[in-house]
Amino acid sequence: MSGDDMRSVFGRQRGWLLLSIVLLFTTMLAGVSLLGLSGGFLTGAALAGALGMGATFNFFSPSAGIRGLTMARIVSRYFEKLVGHEATLRIARDLRVWFFRRALPLAPARLGSSRTGELLARLMSDIGEMDGWVVRALGPLLALAGMCVATIIAAALIYWPAALLLLVLAVLVGVGVPLLAVRRGDAGEAQRAQSRATLRTLAYEGLEGVADLTALHARDAWIARVDAAAREVAGRDRRRRRRLIGGNVLHAVLSGLGLLAMLWLALSAFEAGRIEAPHAAALVFMTVALLEVAAGSGIAWQAWQSARVAGGRLQQIIEQPPSVPEAATPAPVPAGDASVVFEQVVFAWPGERRRLLDGVDLHLAAGDRVAIRGDSGSGKTTLSALLLRLWDPGQGSVRYGGVDLRRFAQDDWHRQIAWLPQGAPVFAGSIAENLRLGRPDASDDALWQVLEQVRLGEWARQQGGLLAWVGENGATMSAGQARRLALARALLRDAPLMVLDEPTEGLDVDTAHALLTDLAAALGSRSLLMITHDRLPPGVVHREYRLQQGQLLELDPAP
Template sequence: MSQQDINRWQGQPLSAVFAAHRARLLGAVVLFSVTMVAGTALLGLSGGFLTASALAGLAGLGATFNFFSPSAGIRALTMARIVSRYFEKLLGHDATLRIARDLRVWFFARALPLAPGKLGNTRTGELLARLMGDIGEVDGLFVRAIGPLLAMGVVSVAALLAAVLVYPPAAALLALMALLIGTAIPLLAVRGGKAGETERAQRRASLRTLAFEGLEGAADLLAQQAQGRWIVQVDEAARKVAASDRRRRRRLLSAQLLHGLCAGAGLVAMLALALHGHASAGLAPALAASLVFMTVALLELWAGAGLAWQALVAGRVSAGRLQAIVEQAPAVAEPATATVLANAGQAATLRLHDIVFSWPGQQRRVLDGLDLDIAPGQRVAIGGDSGSGKSTLSLLILRQADPQAGQIQFNGQDIASLSLAQWHQQLAWMPQGAPIFAGTLAENLRLGDAGASDAQLWQVLQRVRLDGWAQDNGGLETWVGENGATLSGGQARRLALARALLRPGPLVLLDEPTEGLDVDTAHALLLDLPAALAGRSLLMISHDVLPPGVVDVQYRLREGRLQPLG
């Protein structure tokens, strides 16, 4: 996913994803309709042709029978159906796959600005469920619901017009059957279905969340001997999902039973009407048979209406669940008119003045009148007790939250007046517990700078003293495994640091860079920091005791303010 893709979909509604492919979708609907019309007309024409052939045979050699026109029509309709069905599948599935791709990019583009401020309140498993289950329902909405329903409408109208030309009473019967079998019964089946689909989606999401969290915490569950209790919860969630699916199937089966009864009655009525038309109105036997066979084709077509309506309801529910995530207001707002940062990319003073911050819904001020200056090239460390506000301070500098009072300036400009993208370009950030992704060493490093050359990658590896290890283990294509499975704790933190240092921002922000490391490994990493920074400014959040020479100034955060140490 490129920055261009993110910019394309940021702020766009879900409907924009489908609108971007409207030409393909419209073409697929047209081809779908042609396929259905050709199939219905083919069955009607074939029935009339067979009836005429049989009657001509019974009448003997003297009977006249137009063989060539119907047979030519049958061949033409057969070819039209084959060709249109091929291109309908080609175009429809192409549009669906493009929508599936863009839906996921749209979701990420809309959701990423909400992290971590707003998404922090949503369980990871719930987000995963929406990304997999709900997007799966929405991206197939056209193929399973919208396309078939539109095509059914087109075919029904075409069949009614043909019936009007052949025998108007038959057209009236077909209209009644279309309303009853094609519309009323399917809608009856999905009546109240929105609530059922909402419940079903929530239960499926709960099951996915429990399964995901159980796998993520398998080691802890084993250590606490809590696997049995967790499995009971998963089984209960699975039973609820199965119950929702059974209710859904019962609704569909009831609708199919009602459809079958009405379809049988309608077909008998059409047969009786066709015979009456032949006997009393002089309707040609071939045309009477065509009406009956066309009715058979339409009944088969309308049989799929229930599933299409059900898919439409499920898709709308899933679309609403996706919108509920991405339409949250972000924790910080972009300025209406962003100013341009003077001397962007160059070292400058970072100044925090009289910063006041408290989390929404809490009275306690995490930061209360905090002041801090970091000169160009200066290395500053901030320590403090857990919950004192160290990580909150880093979030404010990253502009993932804004202070209620005070100002943060860089090069004399308020960072709130800059666009988020422009401000983030000035930063190189290593978060607490920075993840290592499944992939190669080069792929992990280039998350910091996608355009970095191999020479730049080797240079930054040398700065964090990972170049020797990389050379001994396959170079830049070394597979590091999921969560850095092939790395030691110290190597994983050095790799995360190298990834941050690849960003060209003049201010490096490190949040607990030695988290989870033993004392010797932590000190070795910290002692290499001054050389690795190459003169850039540093703000390090750490509760560890730092070796001499790592930073220029140390502070302790207490009661919302910084107290100098040493």
């Protein structure tokens, strides 16, 4: 596992994890001791009865020990499962929070190059492999190591050659066989993880685009791709299981040979008078128990390998450098001057020579409302991305209140902006929960006020009020209502600058014009930068520009 930050996630739950490992070791120790003591006790009892020595045989101490070990094993097993599940769930929660916290600053600039389904696979599959890393891999391996040491020490107290034999068996079946079964498995695990991510991506994108696939008569072809990806995953899982089965077969062979060797050694020592019969039986039964415990080491090593690959995949996402650096010594955002100035701004995407923006100049005074129009791919959205400081210009500067945006802390700057992106989502939740994403501390009165501003007040009352459920992606709303709700969320921020990217995308002309007219009335003294393809109704903006060949050209006012 790599990355100090990821280790800190596990470190926060070290108490639960340590308790889980101790309980697992206690369960193993109780099981091995129980089998060893039971074997010795039954052997001693049988010999005492056969030789007529029942009167001198200590029946009560071993039977009390057996009852105590049985109860200890039951109790420790129960609490081991309880604590292990608690630790796993806590880590699963913390890993997701950690991943989101590290990944969100990369959105949308860096994460935009990753497919949504791929990110979903990282979030689901890879974190799923990681959250049980201690309980499924590290804990069992540490407990097994402790169990081997304890069993070898116990065997040495009885007969030291038996301890040497147990040491050899422990190394062979606990380390050698599992490592042989998972040898060169990192590449296989990486391919398995990638094939699972591919399947999730195809399934997700197919569900998201089922309407388009149906309209283009491409659904059958897409299903065939999903089936092929599923067969690839199944094939890799079968190969993984075959490696594990091969290890189990080898484990069984070595266990059989080792048990025969221990049986021969114990009987030889008994015949030579070096140990008593109950002790000889205890050695054999301890060997049986230890070999049984070691049978799970292959699964543990495989889980370790999977978690290591998953951790590397997660690090690939969150270790990407941010698209813009934070200011070393952030300057305060000016409170009095809300002007925005683009001065000789030049921008080209990394690795590309074509300049999307080539010497752009734009002045947006406080309260100005400006629309930028242009063909697809002309750089309109790039202009808004520079204003949002998702990217920095290659040349020139973008200033707010006379200060270059690169001198602000990003959180401070983003608080000055209310952004309505193209395709702004409506989240599964209530009306109030969707609105309070814009301002978490907004009162109910403020929510109703902004709903009235975008003409959704009556609709919200008909739905049952602010707590009404809007459904996944606004399933209970029309497209126009969903855009109005997203606009209300942006207006609720009460930031001095509003940036809208294609706010009327997908709406009919009448709905779009009504939305824009309501927007103009609701803006008040706020500034507006709007990216749009559409013709605007009169009075929505003060000036319109066309972005063409990297240059901004001011358009004549509409008659």
